[in-house]
Amino acid sequence: MKGNTYLALDFTSWDEAEHFLKENDLHGVPVKVGMELFYREGPRIIEKLKANDHGIFLDLKLHDIPTTVMKAMKNLARLEVDMVNVHALGGSEMINRAKEGLLSGSPASHDTKLIAVTVLTSMDETALNNELKIPGSVADNATHFAGFAAENGADGVVCSVHEASRVKAACGSFFLTVTPGIRLQETDVNDQRRVATPVFAKENGADILVVGRTVTQAKDPKTAYLQVQEEWGHGSTP
Incomplete structure (x- = not known):
């Protein structure tokens, strides 16, 4: 992976x-490509980003x-991105088979990380308990x-950052x-509920940050991106 701060390319x-990245001199920064952009452009966008030296988190949340x-993961593995993800609600067997597909489809020289989504940061305990009928706290379920x-x-x-330290304690320091x-x-905070500053993220055990509107909607996006990195760098470790 080429860095610890991935910029969400939430564009149509x-x-x-491309215009945003060029206009704001963000060549080569790690980026997150989500469903909106990937479903519009397909795999060609990954190749274009890689040609411009961007590390890539492909955020499709397979479920x-x-x-x-x-089978889907075996195809995605050929794109040779930094990270891909599935939704943990798919269960143990689905995650296991996702890893199988990722390993069988990846070139021997590339190590794409498999990441499982726990509880979306747009959800809080009320939504989890009352709408999804999943008992317990967000932190307990994420762990x-x-x-x-x-x-x-x-x-x-x-x-979310708020669960990161508990995940580390449960799964080990090398678990991302x-x-x-x-x-x-x-x-x-827009439509997200469980948000945090870069400093708090560093102090609470986060390994990799994903930044979106705090950068893309800033008056000076590059300065905002650099500020995130600066604040992260000055956070203390637990």
Whole structure:
């Protein structure tokens, strides 16, 4: 992986994403490509980003029957990105088969990390308990999902910063915690519930930050991106 701060390219097309990266002199920064952009542009966008030296987190949150996910992951492995993900709600067997597909499809020279999504940062305990009928706290559920993901081949999880230290304690220091919902102090939280600053993320055990609107909607996106890295660098370790 080429860095620890992935910029979410939440744009509708490659033209928009490319213009933003060029206009703000963000050549080569690690980026996250989600469903909106990938479903519009397909695998060609990965090749274009790699040609410009961007590390890539492909955020598609695969969630289907185990065999389907295994076959899909085998195809995605050929893209040779930094990270891909599945949704932990798919269960242990699905995660295990995803890892199988990733390993069988990856060139021997490349190590794509498999990341399992725990609880979306847009959700809180009320939504988890009352809408999904999943009992317990967000932290307890995120830690539970991380535990069986680790046991079935995942290299880490997507979780909020608020659960990162508990995941580390349960799964070990080398198990990656990928944390969206990162906000600079002065920016809005938008539709996410469990957000945090880069300093808090560093102090609470986050390994990899995902930043979106706090950078892309800033008046000066490059300065905002560099500020995230600066604040991360000055955080203390637990």
